[in-house]
Amino acid sequence: xxxxGGWLFWALLSAVFAALTAIFAxxxxxxxxxxxxxxxxxxxxxxxxxxxxxxxxxxxxxxxMSAKTLAFxxxxxxxxxxxxxxxxxxxxxxxASQVAPIDKLxxxxxxxxAFTFLGERPSMREWMGIVLIAMGALLLAIKR
Numbered sequence: 001x002x003x004x005g006g007w008l009f010w011a012l013l014s015a016v017f018a019a020l021t022a023i024f025a026x027x028x029x030x031x032x033x034x035x036x037x038x039x040x041x042x043x044x045x046x047x048x049x050x051x052x053x054x055x056x057x058x059x060x061x062x063x064x065m066s067a068k069t070l071a072f073x074x075x076x077x078x079x080x081x082x083x084x085x086x087x088x089x090x091x092x093x094x095x096a097s098q099v100a101p102i103d104k105l106x107x108x109x110x111x112x113x114a115f116t117f118l119g120e121r122p123s124m125r126e127w128m129g130i131v132l133i134a135m136g137a138l139l140l141a142i143k144r
Contacts, residue, residue, distance in 0.1 A: 025088060026096040034088040101140035108134045
């Protein structure tokens with residue numbers, strides 16, 4: 001069993017920033033094409049993160065990584081880009097309070113994918129939590 005140590009702090013910060021992402025993006029994409037807005041966001045993130053990695057001395061030659069690592073990081077980048085394009089498009093035409101819960105169904109999918117591809121085995125209690133997350137996301141997103 002993993003302790004909650006440092007990961008919980010960072011995971012909670014991630015949740016806060018993800019929530020702010022939805023609000024800031026919804027405000028920022030008014031009158032702007034969602035794909036162009038995604039590009040602007042990506043350029044800003046690239047510049048800030050590049051500076052952060054350089055400043056903290058964590059820069060290294062990416063070609064020194066194994067081919068497998070590069071391939072899976074590349075696939076992760078493609079999935080991130082596709083997610084952002086879809087997310088911004090959804091935010092542009094939908095309500096943030098509906099789009100964000102559906103986006104968070106990714107939690108459910110991560111558990112299913114981790115079970116299928118990584119061999120992770122959630123307990124029955126954890127599966128019940130996943131079902132509740134899915135039901136909650138759908139209840140929040142579907143308005144009458």
